[in-house]
Amino acid sequence: MMSPLEDAVNGVQTLKPVRHSSRKHQAAKELRYGLLFASPVLAGYLLFVLVPIAASIYLSFTNYSVGMVPEWIGIANYKTLFTGADPFFYPAVKATFYYVFVSVPLGIIISFFAAVLLNQKIAGRAFFRGIFYLPVIIPLAASSMVWMWLLQPDFGIVNALLKQLHLPTSQWLGDTGSVVPTLILFSFWTLGNTIVIFLAGLQGIPSQLYEAIEIDGGNRLHKLFYITIPMTSSIIFFNTVIAFINGFQAFVQPSVMTQGGPNNKSLFYVLYLFNEGFKSSRMGSASAISVLLFLVIALFTALIFFFSKSLVYYEGKGEQR
Amino acid sequence: MKQQSWINKAMIYLLLGIGSLFCLFPIFWMVRTSLIDMGELYQIPPGFIPKVFKWDNFRTALDAYPFGRFFLNSVIITSLAILGVLLSASLCAYSFSRIDWKGRDQVFGVILTGLMIPFFVVMIPQYVFWNALHLTDTFVPLVAPAWFGGGVFNIFLLRQFFLGIPRELDEAAKVDGAGHVRIYAVIIVPLAKQAMIVIGLLTFLANWNDYLGPLAFITSEKNYTLMQGLTLFQGSYSAQWNLMMAATTVIVIPSLVIFLIAQRHFIEGIAMTGIKG
Incomplete structure (x- = not known):
């Protein structure tokens, strides 16, 4: 200029x-x-x-598979999915929603409190931050393998320890009822990115706010509910939406650990999509599956833009909008 | 600030300790298992420290498949991707932050929507595309996107960083007769070294750890990456957990080493993405 x-x-x-x-x-x-x-x-x-x-x-409107000429078949692919003629569609949707709607809220709560702890003024803080971030670095395919071994029903260390403590053991990934909860537990191991983003948000809160509440005789809970949570509202929202979007695309874990089993109980949506396109080589129907995923993610993205406008706290204006 | 009572502090350390145990134990158990003998593997209750350190497991595991080849493939793919991302993302970020062209911000707005497109949505047409060019089962589909902008996210990050560099520097260089190419290469990129390191690290992780890309595009064993090698190994050694964990440990080590060297950059980088996002 x-x-x-x-x-x-x-x-x-x-x-x-x-x-x-x-x-x-x-x-x-x-x-x-x-x-x-x-x-x-x-x-x-x-x-x-x-x-x-x-x-x-x-x-998605064709019956395309590699090496063939795509032939227009209208909405037949979508019809097959929604009528349940494809026996995997509804189980995949169900498994994915189960996983996402449990793992995301719990993951957000856990990582928020981990960030609050890691933000305390204590010795060794940087060290703990490094440890909490470490699992994110490990290739997911590798850590999936490690967790399979930890949770191996007969010789895994987790069941061995539970047995020694006279607590009930579990089949973990091997049982239709426990497979998704086990994958949810595993998802808590890689919360490092979410934690670090929360930490950055917490560090932006002016300490005068806490001092003011102390003068007024407020306790720890007051600080949490009147300062920490409102001041990080936009970051909580950001993290939640990102976690939802990522959750819908959980692929490596079921692919390495369960291949969707047992009994399709962990057949997550994108694994189903991959199998349909690359294993069954039905690219037309796989495209229909991916278009539906796109619509769901677009919906969540629209939510970001819609809500972030009303929820974002603007630095300097000093008010919640 | 009021002094925290020691009970408070003890509680914080206790909770952080539990969290740390949760984070570290799987890694410890991986290394421990990689070193035990087959006989000890199925011992109940399992011992925490191997009775005999069986270093041979690593040789047995690595000899089972051409892991050297897989390693080389991963190195080639990852290096080409990092190179491509650093070059093309910084060029694009320069355009969107330092050159005043008509319609720039509108175009950037459109490009940003790419952030929200899951790979799964474009995976099948991309496969069809590369297949038509007879480039599936090569590294091209895995590396090419890096050279075409290197990911909207990286451009976004670099652009934010470039915007923070004072504009007077460009003006001064222009007075001295420098064009955009020189301003980009001599002023902007050297000043953005910090951000470039972060992006290089994130690109390393994304490509080195990538599981889905190779699974979709690479079919013959000689082109496998390390992650594919690991699943190959899983297929035939699923009961020999000590060998499985030895292979896994070897695959984890490069990521671990890079993390230990550049821990600060990682954490700052992620924090940067959250705030700016």
Whole structure:
């Protein structure tokens, strides 16, 4: 940006018509450079996002499979899904909703309190933060393997310890009733990202607010409910929505640990989608499945934009809006 | 601040201790199991420290499949992806933050919607596309997106960072006759080193740990990544947990080493994404 002074000096030095055309020339040059520098993402967006989405929608109305010419079959794919003619669709939806709607709220609560603890002024705080973040670094395929071994019903350490304490053991991943709760438990192991984002939010709360409540004789709970939670409302919301979106796409865990079993009780939606497209090679119907996923995620994304406007706390304005 | 009573402190340490145990125990158990003998594996109750440290497990596990090859494949894919992301995301971020072109912010707004598109939604058409080009079962489908913008998220992050660099620096360089290429290479990128490191690390993790991408695009064993090698191993050694854990330990080590070296960057980077997001 030019300052008014510079502008005035330029105005004196150059004749008006010349300056006008050079500005136009300048704008065209900026546009050229702008598009040139942005060209990777412009091409990438077209190639890897826009065209594939359009293709997904198109393919969902066909009976396409690799090597074949897609044939238009209207809404037949969707009909097969919704009428239950495909025996896996409803079990997959059910398993996914069960997993997401239990693991996300619990995960948010746990990571929020972990962040509050990690935000206390104590010795070794950075060390604990590192430990709580560590599981996120481990490849999910590898940690899935490790947890399978921990929870192995006959020789796993968890059942062995439970037995020694005379507590009831479990089949964990091997039982239709306990498989999803076990995957939910496993999801708590990788909350590091959520915790760190909460921590960043907590660090933004001015300490005067807490001091004020102390002067008024408020206790720990008052601080939590009148300051900490309201002041981090936008981050709680952000984390929740992200967790929902990620939860709908939980793939590695069921793929490595259970392959959807036992009895399809952990056949999460994206695993079902993958199997349909790549194992059964029914790309048309898999596209229909993915379009439905897209709609659900789009709904949650719309929620972000809708709610974040009314929930975000604006720094400096000092009020909840 | 009021001094916290020691009971308070003890409670905090107790809870953090339980949390730490929950986070660390699986990793300890993985390493412990990787070192025990087959006979000790099924011992009840299991011992916490191996009676004999059986280092041979690692050799047996790594000899079972061409893990050297898988490792090399993972290294190639991950390095090419990091290179691509750092170059193309920074170029795009430069365009969206330092060049004043008409319609820039509107275009950026549209690009941002890419953040919300799950890979699962574009996976099948992408497969069809690469298959038509006879490029499935190569590294191209795994690496190409990195060179085409390197992910909207990374552009977003870098753009935020670039916006914080004073504009006067560009103006001064322009007066000296520098064009955009030079301003980008000599001023902006060196000043954004911190953000570039964070993005490099996140890209490393995303690609090194990627399970779905290779599963969808890579079919022949010689092109497998480490994660695929691990599942291959799982298929045939599912009862020999000591060997399984040895293979898993080896696969976890690179991520662990990078984390220990760059822990601070990781945590700052994630915090950055949350605040700006």
